[in-house]
Amino acid sequence: RGVVAFHGPRQAGIITDAQDRLAFAAFDVSAGVSREELRTLLVGWTAAAARMAAGQAVADDEAAPQSPPRDTGEAIGLTAGNLTITFGVGPSLFDNRFGLASRRPAALADIPPLPGDNLDPLRSRGDLCVQACADDPQVAFHAVRNLRRLAQGTAVLRWFQLGFGRTSTTSSDQDTPRNLMGFKDGTNNIKREDAASLDKHVWVGADGDQAWMRGGTYVVTRRIRMLLESWDRDYLRDQEQVFGRAKASGAPLGAAEEFDPVPLGAKDAGGELIIAADAHIRLAAPASNGGVTLLRRGYSYTDGVNQETGQLDAGLFFIAFQRDPRTGFIPVQRRLAASDALNEYIQHTSSAVFAVPPGVRDGRDYWASGLL
């Protein structure tokens, strides 16, 4: 109960029903580490992750009072909480350190600077990433903390983001949650039941340029701060026009129910578009982007108060999976950055992209075995 299978053709934590909590970490491999040492880290990480996903401690501890326990202990007695641990590698892993340059997939391009970015380099990028999702925040934290501990001497934590509430649905069994702006979020997301869409937009197919990535996907993360103080002063009608949906029901403007088709062409009696030209759901929609569709799986976050402004440091930790960010996130975000009405109320403060290899087949396989 509460256990998501760790082994399989795909990594868990992508189309798995979005859990309530997130702990997302990026790591940099330390200077001087060899490819063999990197492989040893991933073998050890994979074994630990498989155990934690099954609700077990990182390792069976023999009582050894004179040495530190091998598991840090804070998840003892908790259930697995649907924990998934998803692993990825960043573009920087393919520099000249490990001799991997020729294995870099073309789709693992750096995210270019985009209009409106206000990125903190210390919270962006990374050689490796680990996304831990669970229904219990302590279980998710424990997973990242213990992987970090196993990486001692091999990799250092570069940045770490907690998320306290899901802002997406990845199956039609789930209720649509609300983001911190109070709107239902995830309504028009790809759902796990839609295998054809997933094959088309999310999974790398047999035509992927690097064999080790076939069956995998790419993840883009963006920490997007919401300027909640000014949002909270905006009037309801305008808030609804920013997104193009009704706040209470989540229905598209010009339609009645949440899951009604979005009437992008509908006009009011005065001939004006009901869903404004700069509404978020118009600009982000596949229909406005040559069919591009992302699997969104983001979380609300808060990191307390911004000490410079005294305002809440809170927003959306955006996570999107796709088979190629060059034709997925990047062009969609370019369009949003140019004219989304939401831009007045948000600021992108971090950015990262990682290749997420296919799943770990069994107990002998390990993360990114096809690469290393």
Ligand code: HEM
């Ligand atoms: C739809 C919120 C950033 C892509 C939506 C919806 C909301 C929302 C409320 C409507 C419900 C739904 O269909 O899920 C936000 C907020 C953001 C944000 C608050 C920033 C803080 C982004 C970014 C992207 C994006 C950065 C991609 C680059 C989409 C897409 C849809 C969508 C593809 C579905 C549009 C459709 O087909 O109807 N978003 N979003 N969003 N958003 Fe965002």
